[in-house]
Amino acid sequence: MTVRALTLLLLASLTASTVYSSHVQAKKEQATIAVAANFKLTLEGLILDFQADAPNFSFQLVSGSTGMLFAQIRNGAPYDLFFAADAERPEQLERDGVARAGTVATYAVGQIAIWVPNRTQPWQDFFREHRGSLAIANPALAPYGLAAMHLLETGLFDNEPKLIQGTNVHQAFQFVDTGNAQAAITSLAQLIQAGATQSDFYLPALNDYPQIIQKRVLLSENTAAEALLIYLGSARAQRLIESAGYKTASSLEQPS
Amino acid sequence: MESDLITLGTSLKLAFFTTMILTLLGTPIAWWLARSQSLFAGLCIPLLALPLVLPPTVIGFYLLLAFSPNHLFGATWLDWFGSSLAFSFEGLLLGSIIYSLPFFMQPMIIAFRELPEDLFKAAASLGANAIDRFTTLVLPLSKHGFLIACTLTFAHTLGEFGIVLMIGGNLEGETRVLSIALFDYVETLNYERAHLLAAGLVGFSLITLTLVQWATHRGYRASSLSTR
Incomplete structure (x- = not known):
């Protein structure tokens, strides 16, 4: 009798928590982002700045080396957005049809x-x-x-x-x-x-070594990820990226 | 391919020297630990087993700090030998000895504990001194214990990764070992070369463990015969 009661209680609480969490998820737009280790802290800062204006978006970051994340994505890791430390890996994912076509872009140039x-x-x-x-x-x-x-x-x-x-x-x-x-x-x-x-x-001169072009690519249709990318294109976000020690595509175009 | 052979050489050299040094230093300590009833010995046994449960990164982290010339150990070493332990073969060797310590000590302690005490008393009463008893009784009777301890130590050192990653610095012919080269191949998507090294390590480990299993089995039969 007690066993049956306990089982019922367990089932009831499980159902309740599932309903509750799906309810919360419906309210919050969430994205999982794979980010190259060197950009992780900068991205965390950018996300905080973004969330100040858009609190209904939440992001989970997975950081590691570009090669490791690339291998994970190729093998089906459930990431929505990928910030690589190079240009090659995101382009490769796009060519392989793993990433969404036409979403590869430079987000930072390393120094x-x-x-x-x-x-x-x-x-x-x-x-x-x-x-x-x-x-x-x-x-x-x-x-x-x-x-x-x-x-x-x-x-x-x-x-x-x-x-x-x-x-x-x-x-x-x-x-x-x-x-x-x-x-x-x-x-x-x-x-x-x-x-x-x-x-x-x-700081050595930028033309003393090949440019470290870091590209990103979208991996799924995800509202939160797309909203973040729009924010990253803003002048405010570009300034934050530059103050973190990167050049941006726009800062490189203007002769300094 | 040639660089893989150099890496294989470094790995084998590291495993060989680790096994050799542990055999020389570990055997008397294991003998004492197996016999001693003291509280100190009782505290030493769990201490020696610590590398078994700690993640290699913990050991690597402490070693990196210890090797630094900013700290006493690293500064003293630099004073005496003129070169730092970090990013050197000697540094890796020290790390491997610590990391593989339980893989040598545990089988040896067990092997020594299984030896029949009466036999030594009898030998002593017949006039055999300590060295005689060690070479004519202990060594042959714990042969299988040595075989297990040495093969496990050797194989475990070949598979070492986390500590090397933290204190090695990836220098060819010095600190680049098989597991590091394998990691680099996987990261650079060179799966063909990665497969070669990975399959090699799997094959070698399987053979080693089979050997250990066979030695353990034989050892049990030998010890049950000797006590009969």
Whole structure:
């Protein structure tokens, strides 16, 4: 008797919670976004800013490396929107018919920076005399690592530094932050997020390395995702992206 | 392909040295732990098993901090040897020894505990000293224990990933091991090469575990015979 009563109670509460949650979902437009690790914090800030005006939209972020997210999406991961750290992966998804046709666009252009905390020499002397280690993101995995390799090929350092590879710019940063490496080529965005002192980093000229074009693509028909993309095109959002350490397509068009 | 062979070489070298050092250092400690009734020994056994339950990232994180010249251990090491442990083969070796510690110690402690105590008393009464007893009785009787401990340690080190990812720095011929190369291939969608390495690791691990299973089985028969 008690067992039957308990079962009934359980069933009733299950039904109630399902009805309740579907009711809530009907009110709130939700989207799941896959975002490359380097843009995650910036996107979180943008979403907060967006939600201040549009509280009925909610977003769930899944962050990881572009390659990993790409593999997940190809294998059916239920994401509505994908912010990649490169141009290639979103374009590939569009060609494969996994993404919605005609929705690939550049949302940010990455900048690399050389970070040397507690630098004692002027930059020119540092580049001439540095003989220690230099942490970079793995060039095979991360566009920022590839850009770093190109920068090194311009002969920036007089002596070839010992290259330590992290899986991404965050790990390259962490190797220096923990004191295990002396210098890193990381992203400007990472340094701004970490609150690094401006005199501790060096910004190479944009044409010294291939542009790190980061593209996004829509993966499903989703109201929340589409609304967010419209917001990201606004001048206000573009300014936020630039202050986070990225160039935007519009800022690159104007000669500075 | 050539780079894969270099990576395979690094992995094998790492597994070999880890197994060798653990055999040399771990055997006397396991012997003492298996026999000792002290409270200290009782505390050591769970401590040694800790790497079994901790995620490798925890060990990697602490090692990264310890290796840093900003901390005592890293600074002392740099003073004595002139180079840092981070991003070096020696650093990986130290990490692997800690990570594989329980895979060597647990089977050895069990093997040593199974040895019949009376036999040693009898041998001692016949005038065999400690070294004689160890080489003529302990070693041959715990042969299967060594085989299990060494194969598990070797195989477990080959499969190590999280710690290497955190303290390795992916240097070819130094710290790039099979699991890291496999990770890179998957991330860059080079599935063909990834399959090659993955299938190789699966095959090797299966053979190893079969060997361990066979040794355990034989070991049980051997120990049941010796006590009869």
